[in-house]
Amino acid sequence: GAACVAACCVLLECLQACGCPKLTDRAASACLDGCRRLADLRFASTAVTGACFAAGPVRPRDKYEVEGEIALVTIRQELRTLDLGECAQLRRETVRWIAASCPRVANLRVSGADRLDDEGLRALAAVESLVVLESLDVSGCRQLGSSDDGRALASLAARHAQTLLHLDLRNVPKLRRDNLASIIDACYNLVTIRLDAAPHADDAVFGGRRGAAAAYAAAEKGLASSSFRPSAEVGPPVGLLSDATGTKKPPRLDDAADAKRRKERPVRAKSLALRGLTLRQCPRVTAACVSWLAPRLSRLETLDLAFAPAACTDASIS
Numbered sequence: 001g002a003a004c005v006a007a008c009c010v011l012l013e014c015l016q017a018c019g020c021p022k023l024t025d026r027a028a029s030a031c032l033d034g035c036r037r038l039a040d041l042r043f044a045s046t047a048v049t050g051a052c053f054a055a056g057p058v059r060p061r062d063k064y065e066v067e068g069e070i071a072l073v074t075i076r077q078e079l080r081t082l083d084l085g086e087c088a089q090l091r092r093e094t095v096r097w098i099a100a101s102c103p104r105v106a107n108l109r110v111s112g113a114d115r116l117d118d119e120g121l122r123a124l125a126a127v128e129s130l131v132v133l134e135s136l137d138v139s140g141c142r143q144l145g146s147s148d149d150g151r152a153l154a155s156l157a158a159r160h161a162q163t164l165l166h167l168d169l170r171n172v173p174k175l176r177r178d179n180l181a182s183i184i185d186a187c188y189n190l191v192t193i194r195l196d197a198a199p200h201a202d203d204a205v206f207g208g209r210r211g212a213a214a215a216y217a218a219a220e221k222g223l224a225s226s227s228f229r230p231s232a233e234v235g236p237p238v239g240l241l242s243d244a245t246g247t248k249k250p251p252r253l254d255d256a257a258d259a260k261r262r263k264e265r266p267v268r269a270k271s272l273a274l275r276g277l278t279l280r281q282c283p284r285v286t287a288a289c290v291s292w293l294a295p296r297l298s299r300l301e302t303l304d305l306a307f308a309p310a311a312c313t314d315a316s317i318s
Contacts, residue, residue, distance in 0.1 A: 002027030006034025014040040028052035042083035050094025053101040073101040085111040095120030103130035109137040118152035125156040135166035145174030154179040158186040170196040181205045192276030202284035216288035219315040278304035287316035
């Protein structure tokens with residue numbers, strides 16, 4: 001079938017064949033070779049391994065060589081959107097081959113690639129790379145950060161900071177706090193970022209714990225002073241801050257990690273360009289963090305805090 005498409009539809013620019021488990025690299029290669037104008041290729045949830053971007057892989061002479069296989073690549077000049085999400089057999093070299101083979105790729109999805117490692121991202125982060133990314137989806141790539149705690153991903157974000165608009169980092173558990181903060185700080189043009197189930201997303205990532213605590217105290221004070229009109233069956237409003245305690249001060253942080261966290265580079269104080277932010281199932285994102293973020297997200301259209309109970313209180317949401 002792929003051979004027929006490649007032979008008959010030479011002017012094809014967009015091909016979607018997601019969810020077809022019988023499609024392999026042979027079909028992808030036939031389409032890429034036959035349809036020279038193909039700019040959008042979506043083969044998610046197929047049997048593609050990434051070998052369609054390499055011509056004749058050559059195994060290293062030394063079996064202990066850390067770089068893995070060396071291969072010649074076939075240049076795919078027109079390809080701008082590539083979706084290989086949920087392709088369970090993707091090789092760890094695939095992103096390196098894509099970086100060399102597709103100099104104009106702007107939208108890349110390799111979610112669920114369990115074998116993808118940090119070395120592949122370094123190829124996209126290299127100064128010599130011609131790739132200019134606009135969107136990147138590495139959600140579910142659980143090996144990312146295993147060798148460097150996410151520094152390769154932070155370098156990639158810094159390299160494409162001016163153009164990167166959409167970033168999906170869901171279920172990347174080994175991405176550490178400082179590198180996550182660097183990514184958010186560097187990508188000032190981001191429109192959407194997804195951080196669902198990020199174990200290290202906390203107050204320290206978004207501006208520091210003390211700043212977040214101060215913002216939450218101000219939010220509680222504003223909620224307490226707001227006026228309500230109770231119905232006849234409801235008693236007078238009860239403030240969150242009693243007269244005895246007065247204005248709450250930011251809690252004193254005396255844990256051992258506080259000194260280190262204060263030294264981390266804070267996210268800039270000006271407004272962020274984000275229109276979509278998801279923090280679903282982030283156990284360390286607190287109400288104080290939400291209170292700090294809210295004034296800086298004036299353009300936000302979508303906010304997902306589902307199953308993040310520490311983030312949702314009356315003061316942080318109101």
